[in-house]
Amino acid sequence: MITGLLLLLLSASAFFIVKNASEDVRAEVTSTANLALHLLDAEILQHSSDFGWINNAESNSIFRLQNLGNIRHLKIEFYDMNGKLRESNRSKQQGLENNAPPKWFTNAMGLSGAGLSKHTRKIMLSGRYVGQLVITPDPSYEIAEVWGDTIWILGLAAIFFVLINMLVYFAVRYTFKPVDRIVEALTQMQHGLFSNRLPDFKQVELQEIGQKFNAMADTLQKSTQNNHRLTQQVIRLQEDERKNLAREIHDEIGQYLTAIHMDASAILNGKKLSGAKESAKAISDVTRQMMDMVREILQRLRPRVLDELGLGLALDELMHQWRHRSRNVRLTHNITKDLGVLDEAVSITAYRVVQECLTNIVKHANARQVAVSVTQDAQYIYIKIEDDGVGFDTTLATQGYGLAGMSERIQGLMGHMNIVTSKNQGTRIMVTLPKQAPAGMDNNNGLA
Structure with missing residues (x-):
């Protein structure tokens, strides 16, 4: 030119x-x-x-x-x-x-x-x-x-x-001599090698490019490492959950089935009608207990009320169960009953976020008061959960699966999560989720 x-x-x-x-x-x-x-x-x-x-x-x-x-x-x-x-x-x-x-x-x-x-x-x-x-x-x-x-x-x-x-x-030629070095670094990044970094170029035109590239590489490397760690933790948690289910089925349902088998044998071998009635009553009681247990397992795997009644009433049910189990903590909540038509991935993510936060409060916060608020506007759902507990160090908390898993789910839906906490000053978690998942998002996202 x-x-x-x-x-x-x-x-x-x-x-x-x-x-x-x-x-x-x-x-x-x-x-x-x-x-x-x-x-x-x-x-x-x-x-x-x-x-x-x-x-x-x-x-x-x-x-x-x-x-x-x-x-x-x-x-x-x-x-x-x-x-x-x-x-x-x-x-x-x-x-x-x-x-x-x-x-x-x-x-x-x-x-x-x-x-x-x-x-x-x-x-x-x-x-x-x-x-x-x-x-x-x-x-x-x-x-x-x-x-x-x-x-x-x-x-x-x-x-x-x-x-x-x-x-x-x-x-x-002198100005753009480092372009080959940049192309090589981009090629390595294309093949998944995020450890490569660009030097501090002498050319003013390329200094900012090198700095931005290194910052992008740092972010991608951390994100990839975090994803690998989360994947391994998800696999481990899945195996733990399967182990727990197997143990519960073996210990609880196995005992119930043994009791039913014994009572059924007593009916078959019994000669008196009164004895048969008692065995039948025992079978009915055991069956009812089995049904309650199966319902609890299914609720833990997938809250049926979420599909039947919607997010608002499902969260109300969650608040009721949590309050029943944690009687020493004062829980107040403000949940909009009618949250409109929500994408399935958004509903289950919102439900799991509130569930995970309440679980963490019971395990770690040592709180006396908890407030949960779920509101909406035309495009977004806003979740705010506050407690007066001991707080935590966010840099250390990201090593666990709870907050990291929530953050991954929320970011996958193009949402946003903000955590404000300090030692002995309580914690406030604010989440914003779009009512409709981004185009191309799998509706099964966040169901695990």
Whole structure:
């Protein structure tokens, strides 16, 4: 681009040089021709009555035109009455063979038009025609001078053009030399290697790029490490949950099934109706207990009330159960009953966030008072949970799965979570969730 601009500038300069030179040459040649005509007219008038100067014209110069050889802009010739050239200010050897400009340059000057035509003066003596003077403007010498000046100027411009291009080339090459290093770092990042960092470039143009790249790499590396840690914790928690379910099924339901089997055998082997009734009643009681236990397990896996009654009433049910289990903590809540039509992923995420926060309060906060607020507007749901507990260090809390898991769920829905806490000053967690999950979001997000 720079080379093209310099070439355009060079071409424009050459065009204007030739154009201005053509006008100057035309003006100079025209003025010289006018001056020569004026002097020759005066000379002819002075000698028009003297016939002696024309005697012996074959051997002597009539107008002494050879003395005007230094007038390079004009070719002055005298032709006799027979049309024969008698004298001229140009010698036969005089020419521009060595310094003649090329034909295309002469044509480019455009000096063959009007204003440079021949001028003739007829010589009349006592009414007798003796010949004529022909004055022809000749810009060839001036064109040769312009050609020489143009060659010098264009040569200097060409040297300047080459030097500027070399300077720009090396400057750009030096400035963008680290681009290969940046591309290499981006390639490594593309393949999942986030440990690579860019140096502090000397080029001012690339310093900020390097700093932003390193900050982005730090963020991606931390995020990737955090995701790997969360994945392992999720897998471990899933296995723990399966182990707990297996143990509960084996210990609790297994005992119930054993009791049912024993009572059923007693009915089959019993001979008295009263004994059979007692065994049947025992089977009914055990079955009811099994149903309650299965309902509790299913509630822990997936709150059915959330699907049947919606988020508002499901949270009310959660508050009631939590208050029943934690009688030593005063719980107040303000939950909008009708939260409208919510995306399934948003509903389960909001439910799990409140559930996780209440669980953490019971386990870690040692709080006496808890306040839960769930409100909405046209686009968002706002959750605020406050307690007067011991608080915690947020930098240490992120090592656990609870807050990190909530943060991942919320960010996955393009939501936002803000935690304000300090030692012995309680904790306030504020969550904002969109009512509709982002396009392309799997509705099963957050159900685990």
